[in-house]
Structure formats: structure tokens, C-alpha cells
Amino acid sequence: MIIAEQKRKENIAEYLLYMYQVEDMIRANKLDLDSIEQTLISKFDVPYGVKRDMREWYKTLIGMMHDEGKETAGHLAILENISDQMQEMHHEILKQGIDKAYKEVYEKAKANIEALRMRSGHSKDNDIQMALNGLYGLLILKLKKRAITEDTLSAFETIREVIAELSSRYMEGYS
Secondary structure, eight states: OHHHHHHHHHOHHHHHHHHHHHHHHHHHTTTOHHHHHHHTGGGSOOOHHHHHHHHHHHHHHHHHHHHTTOSSSSOOHHHHHHHHHHHHHHHHHHHHOOOHHHHHHHHHHHHHHHHHHHHHTOTTSOHHHHHHHHHHHHHHHHHTTOOOOHHHHHHHHHHHHHHHHHHHHHHHHHO
16 A cells, blocks of 8 residues: 555556556455455554555455456456556557657567567557556566566567656656
8 A cells, every 4th residue: 555655656657567466465365354464464564553554455455356356367447547548648649649759669669569469368458558467477477586588578678668658658647
């Protein structure tokens, strides 16, 4: 909750990736609030009132995951809405043709996003959701200390640049 609020104010892409991780942590704890309190909330050295607020935040997220049928997979609608807004912004920037710097960054990443789409089997995802999911997958691989080739890291660097540029523009327009 504390980290999410900070990331939401500073960098929308980091917020989304963090929240994807929160969703997975909730799932790893079988959407059980007591388990989340033991494994996550109790680790924070904060006053009781903050821990109580954190518990309520997780309780709300668990309720949303149940209501939306996201107990085993997928992202909450509030997160999907943000990525959809980012996709709309991405589309508008490219359509207007005014922001040449963004277009150049996107063109470098476009083939890598398409390759990611083909490998993942998620052909329905738009470019921005595909890029976010890919970056999250890379984060998970790094957390698991899995070997990642230089080619893969290089490809993801182009994707990271697109998301960083779009996130910056999003924060300027929506904060």
C-alpha cells in the first residue's frame, strides 16, 4: 500500500509492475488475509495503524480479485484501465506524428514487442500491455535468478525505453 501509493505518484509503469507483483503475492497466499498478514504485512516496521490500513488495502484487493474472477490469473480492472489509457496515449502519439522522439524509441522496440507477442501466445494484447507483461516476466526471471541471455536483455531494453517514455508522458498528462 505504502509503496504502491508512492509509485502511483511517481511512475505509472513502475506502479503497474508493482501491482502485478502484489496480485501474484496475494495469489501465492491463496487470497487468505491472515496468511498475507503473516508473510507480508508483519514484515513492515510501521505503527499498528499503518498495518491496520495495509490489512484493509489487501482485504479490498482480495475482494476485487474475487469479484472480477482474477483469483488465479489476470489483472484487476483498475490496472487494466491504466494500461488501456497508456495504450490510447501511445496510439494518439503515433497517430499525430508530432512526437518524433517517442516514435523513434517505439520503432526500435516494435519488432521486439512483436516477437514477445508471438512467443507468449497472447496475440490479443495491445503493444503496451504486451510490453508491460514482458517486463513483468523479465522481473520475475531476475527475482528467480534465472539465466537471461544478452540478446534477451538487449531486446527488453528497447521495450523498457518505450514504457519509460510513455510513462513519463502519461505522468505529465494525468498527474
